[in-house]
Amino acid sequence: DGGITQSPKYLFRKEGQNVTLSCEQNLNHDAMYWYRQDPGQGLRLIYYSQIVNDFQKGDIAEGYSVSREKKESFPLTVTSAQKNPTAFYLCASRLPGQEPYGYTFGSGTRLTVV
Amino acid sequence: RKEVEQDPGPFNVPEGATVAFNCTYSNSASQSFFWYRQDCRKEPKLLMSVYSSGNEDGRFTAQLNRASQYISLLIRDSKLSDSATYLCVVKDGTDKLIFGTGTRLQVFP
Numbered sequence: 001d002g003g004i005t006q007s008p009k010y011l012f013r014k015e016g017q018n019v020t021l022s023c024e025q026n027l028n029h030d031a032m033y034w035y036r037q038d039p040g041q042g043l044r045l046i047y048y049s050q051i052v053n054d055f056q057k058g059d060i061a062e063g064y065s066v067s068r069e070k071k072e073s074f075p076l077t078v079t080s081a082q083k084n085p086t087a088f089y090l091c092a093s094r095l096p097g098q099e100p101y102g103y104t105f106g107s108g109t110r111l112t113v114v
Numbered sequence: 115r116k117e118v119e120q121d122p123g124p125f126n127v128p129e130g131a132t133v134a135f136n137c138t139y140s141n142s143a144s145q146s147f148f149w150y151r152q153d154c155r156k157e158p159k160l161l162m163s164v165y166s167s168g169n170e171d172g173r174f175t176a177q178l179n180r181a182s183q184y185i186s187l188l189i190r191d192s193k194l195s196d197s198a199t200y201l202c203v204v205k206d207g208t209d210k211l212i213f214g215t216g217t218r219l220q221v222f223p
Contacts, residue, residue: 031209042118042201042213043158050209058210090157092211103148103211105157 002027006091006106012114013078013085021076021109023091029104030095032074036060037088046089049074078111086113117141117212120202124218131192135217137185137202144212146205147178149187151198152216158201161187192221 004025013019023032031050035043045058049068063082068074074093078085091106120137127133139147147164162169164176164185175188185202202214 033211035213040215042215043211044213045210048210088155103160105159108157110155 004091004093004104004106006089006109008109009107011109011111013111015113016080018077018079019111021078021089021091021111023074023076023106024072025074025093025104025106026072027093027095027104028071029093030071031093032068033092033094034058034064034066034074034076035090035092037090043090046076085111087111116214118202118204118214120214121217123199123216124220126220126222127192128222129192129194131221132188132190133192133219134189135187135200135202135219137187137214139183139185139202139204139212141204141206141212142180142183143207144183144204145207147185148203148205148211149174149176149185150201150203150213152201153198158203158213161200189219192219194221194223197221 007022033048034046037043044060046064047066049055052071055068065077089109094103118139149161150158151161152158162171164178166178168177173190177186197220199216199218201216204212
């Protein structure tokens with residue numbers, strides 16, 4: 001079955017470390033997104049990519065980096081510059097032109113700083 | 115002002131009740147509107163899209179008022195399994211989804 005796979009499900013990071021969250025999709029979707037969710041808050045957009053080798057900053061990009069070398073993959077790196085990285089991270093993808101059913105989410109990665 | 119605002123909740127209702135959620139959005143150029151459902155510690159899942167003419171999917175009815183920039187979701191005959199957080203979501207002209215903070219619904223026996 002097609003879908004989005006995020007890994008790991010849970011991740012613990014020591015302060016000062018960079019960590020990379022994986023997001024892979026086999027839906028042949030062009031656009032991919034990274035969101036962050038904090039308790040009691042809505043999802044906030046970190047980065048998005050509408051095509052391979054291109055990506056744009058979202059609303060809260062500081063302290064994060066991404067790459068889009070392959071259509072299927074959109075990894076997110078949480079750098080040591082991100083001062084409050086503990087959150088639930090969600091990856092999503094969509095195929096332009098298939099509104100409104102095109103947005104699919106992965107099951108998320110819960111990152112905790114220890 | 116937040117781009118998408120929702121009732122704060124939580125809503126605690128008995129099984130069989132009818133419950134309504136409201137949402138307002140600030141960007142009049144917004145193009146598409148959705149309700150997503152999110153279970154505790156899970157990813158959001160699309161519940162239904164919202165059209166100006168109103169649309170229904172079983173016990174769920176969504177309505178959009180573009181003039182007032184207002185979206186609603188009505189759930190009839192609530193089930194225990196409806197307990198979740200309901201997210202109002204708006205797509206702006208740049209292809210980004212803007213999420214509300216969500217309204218938590220708890221249906222009790």
